[in-house]
Each structure stands twice: as structure tokens, then as C-alpha cells.
Amino acid sequence: MSDSNAGPGGFGPPSQPPQPPQQPGYGYPQAAPGYGYPQTGPSYPATPPGAYPQSAGYGMPVQPSNGMGTTGLVLGIIGVVCSLTFFLWFFGVILGILAIIFGAIGRGKANRGEATNKGAATAGLVCGIIATVLLPLLGLLLFASVMGAA
Numbered sequence: 001m002s003d004s005n006a007g008p009g010g011f012g013p014p015s016q017p018p019q020p021p022q023q024p025g026y027g028y029p030q031a032a033p034g035y036g037y038p039q040t041g042p043s044y045p046a047t048p049p050g051a052y053p054q055s056a057g058y059g060m061p062v063q064p065s066n067g068m069g070t071t072g073l074v075l076g077i078i079g080v081v082c083s084l085t086f087f088l089w090f091f092g093v094i095l096g097i098l099a100i101i102f103g104a105i106g107r108g109k110a111n112r113g114e115a116t117n118k119g120a121a122t123a124g125l126v127c128g129i130i131a132t133v134l135l136p137l138l139g140l141l142l143f144a145s146v147m148g149a150a
Helices: 067-084 089-112 118-149
Strands: none
Touching: 067 089, 067 118, 089 118
16 A cells, blocks of 8 residues: 655655745846845846847946156156256257157047046147257257357
8 A cells, every 4th residue: 555646654745845936037036135235226137148248238438548648748847857957958858859749649639538638738748849949949058158158
């Protein structure tokens, strides 16, 4: 008298393994209320294998490229300092030319909206002009006046 459907002990319905609770929809399993972090956004369906997941519609904002204007400003300041010294004026002229180039590129990017440091790019452009043109010209005039007085 053995029943093939008998449970443990031979009595009652057959025992079945417990089933995990069913989750509504697809996506990440929901935590029980009061546990963990609260749910903040909508639940998205799981991505089928081999497909790329879709974003929620918002992309990363584009970072401004302020490197050219900042480089022009730094080179312009160093160029002015080098142009003021007697024995480094040649390096000041070279750095001033580079500051003019980088400052002009930086201002162009700021005008197109790709950069946010239009003031720094303009200052680099002005410092480059001062280091390249005005200070060597003043040095030449000073040298000519000293030689004319002697």
C-alpha cells in the first residue's frame, strides 16, 4: 500500500519545493518596503541578450574645452615676464607668439560656444601681443637711447 504521491511521513499531498515570489514586470527585483534604498525611478524591462541597453533619454553634457585659452594666458604671462628680463627677451618673444596663437584659437572656441573662458583667452592674446611687440620695441628704444647718449 504505498502511494507514489504521499508526502513526508506517508500522509497528505506530495511536498513540492517552495517557489520564489513572482516579481511584477521585468527589470531589477523590488526590495520589500522599508528595506534598502527607496525606489526613485521607473523600472525598465530587461535588455534581451545581445542588445545594447537604452538610456533614459539624457546624455552626458559636453565639457567645455578651455585648454587653448588657458594655455594662451599662461604662455602670455610667462612671455611678458621673460620679455621684461634682459637676457630672456628672445624666449619672451617666442612665448608671446605662441600665446597669440593659442589665445586666438581659444577666443574662436569661446565665440562658437565650445569654451567658457573667453576672458582668459582674450587676456592671453593681449599678453602675447605685449610680450611680442611692445616690450621688445621698448627695449630697442631704450638701447638706442643709451647708445645715442654715449
